[in-house]
Amino acid sequence: MSDYILEMRAITKEFPGVKALDNVSFQVRRGEIHCLVGENGAGKSTLMKVLSGVYPFGTFEGSILINGQPQQFRHVSDSEKQGIAIIYQELALFPELPIYENLFVGHEIMKGRIIDWKETKARAKGVLERVGLDLDPSMKIKDLGVGQRQLVEIAKALSRDAQILILDEPTAALNEDDSENLLNLLQELKGQGVTCILISHKLKEIVAVADTITVLRDGRVVTSLNARERKVTEQEIIKHMVGREIENIYPKRENVQIGDVLFEIKNWTVVDRTRNREILHNVNMQVRKGEIVGVAGLMGSGRTELALSIFGNVPGYQITSGELYLNGKQVQFRHPADAIKSGVAYVTEDRKLNGLVLIQDVKFNISLPALEKLVEGLVVNEHEEITMAEDYRRSFDIRTPSVKAKVGNLSGGNQQKASLAKWLFAEPSLLIMDEPTRGIDVGAKYEIYTLMNRLVAQGMSIIMISSELLEILGMSDRIYIMSEGTITGELDAQEATEEKIMAMATKTTEGVRE
């Protein structure tokens, strides 16, 4: 058998106006963890979609060999038959169905002509154990945490005898514990002979688990590093990714000027009406002008709910008590429109789900929250709109053939930049950013951090919700830590450490009441 379980030779894939992959050759050894890194839009996801048959044979140039055998995948099911399983960043599980049904959907275990549920459940238990999940297989997906769902996805792949497991940014939405858990699992699977291709922007993880690291830039392979022979450093990867060195990815801010209190909430308590329980309890928070306030906490600690309830979008939630002050004046936001008018903006956690209108173009999305700025009489001035969007495209380096390209066709990181541009166009005085650098490459991260610094220097205030402790530590002036819907601690940037934050984030105080 060939030394390589997978070879992709001279792959070229074009989209209208974009050459996403340019003569890419990519080889994966049997039983290794092969990491694929590169800037946003470098072509990582596209390469994996070519491999898995999402882009069928004939829509790209080049060839794919599995175990030395040329392959022509016309459909995802063809690649599945060859033992390739791809797990996308957007999970493809059915939230309302139990785990065992999700595991075997499309590959039901049959007894004659009917589904053998008993056997299904039994086997489900087995695969779940393989990924280290000790859960009842009849639990519904919607009741699982993001980390657990990710593991269920892997279990699903394993139940189909996957030989090559592809994970596209699996840890982007996970907290540190869950991420570590997942990486350990990958190494375990490696021991069992499963080959794994991992795409990630978290370089720390990459250096920890990779056997080989392939770096893509602008649709070409820059280099392939063997991490078994010698230790590869993050710095080295960064250099290959962006083509230059970035010394400190958290740029220092010069002459920090922190002003008066801009925003304050007092005794903020929110109830989830559908489940009839408190999700936020007595939250107090202050943000000053020119300040970056970090909000740390584990998944489900109520950070996004806090942001949403401040922003006036509370479907099914009810603010049972609490006051909100802007510039010392008490205000009430009944709808995001009110918040936007008062100068509050919220960059959502999930740009695809509720951040962007993917089927519309870049300029449409950027102008959406503050269209009135472009309206003359009744008409939206499209010239101004294009000029404005072009400005943002240039200053944020949004990589797109033009501002008339559909946002859905941009790579993940460029979508994130577009959603940031959209909110800056609304000229907020308080910008709430929920996981602002999720799925973003180091270069773009650096740009976004620089931008944040520039904004606060101009007097804007930022609330940054993040699960990445280093980011929280690197960027914040002050840090609030949340756990179970309450604030369990507040730290100044100087005194904060990872340990202190983690201790507070896992603290269970009076918490929210059932």
Place this chain on the structure above:
Amino acid sequence: MKTADVTKKVGKGGLGAEIRSLLASNIRDYAMYVALVIIFIVFTIATDRLFISPRNLVNLVNQTGYVAVLAIGMTLILIIRHIDLSVGFVAGFLGAVAAILLMRGWNVWLVIPVVLLCGIAVGVYQGLLVTRIKVPAFVTTLAGMFIFRGLLSWVTAGTGTIIVRDRTFLQLSNGYIPDLPWGQNVNFHLLTLLLGIAMVGIFILGQFKQRQDLKRYNFPTTSPVIFVGKLVFFSAVILAVTWIMASYRGLPWTAVIVAIVLLIYNFILNKTRLGRHIYAIGGNPEAAELSGIKVRNVTFLVFASMGLMSALAGILYTSRLASATPTAGLGFELDAIASSYIGGVSVGGGVGRVTNTIVGALVIMSLTNGMNLLGVDISFQYVVKGIIFVLAVAFDVITRSKAKV
């Protein structure tokens, strides 16, 4: 990644490649025009040219009128991912209301606004149910379909078919615009011809301006050959239609009414903030809400507009038949929804243009008209329309899933 490749590729591929790529990216629009042309050719041959006689074409315009306005309203509904099944009988019922009011001796200039207001009221009622109480639109309007069907039979129960005699009212769907005084000296309708020529002028100017704008921002443009080809083709079509109308009795009032409605809706959808909001809601309601768009209010407005269009359709239909019948409105919703889908509204929402919907309406009504000329049995007509409807949606689903790749 490299933007420069775009221009290079266009330059290098030549005309053939450009046509191919245009075809590939606009396959939906072209399919609709091709369908229309085929329908015209087939019926022209099958009816021994009766189908394209000026008389029948004017007939076709008048028949299309009520479906066209319904379809325009429906396009908005479908873009924001809702549906309205009640429009047929709302139109039927309000048409009957108009007939009854006229019969009672109300002035026609009072009847029309009153009926239109009733339409808005119906839309408000359904819009409130959908947006405030959150009854799904499908259920709300299915119920509406029954309610207004019932109301229609009830108000026509005593009288049966109600005949309308008001001359002004009948003009709406049977009359023609008056000619200029100088038109008496020529044997064609002068004003119609002038309007047609003016339209061509506006069309050409508009296209040139659009092209200049694209160039100004370095957006890709079609090559000059294709641009001029498109101009010539559409100008020729407009002039041909104009000539046919001018040599008959001139422009029908229905065409004027539809054109005004079309202009207004097209303006709203493409130029105004409200239009942007409608597309945003259709594309991603959660993102729209979080961008400060009051989804509930916009949805409500779109239902109100649908009510207004239903009322207008009812007026046009009653005028067309010169009477209100107990079964008026049967199946209009299918025509309206099919027109929208044939015109390129996406089943998933967020996509659609009223200008294309009008062409979709022409497709559906040419079929109806042609089959009527051929004396095709009405039951068979339903089968044909149903099949066309499903085919159009299937085509939409297939082309869109391809486009993703």
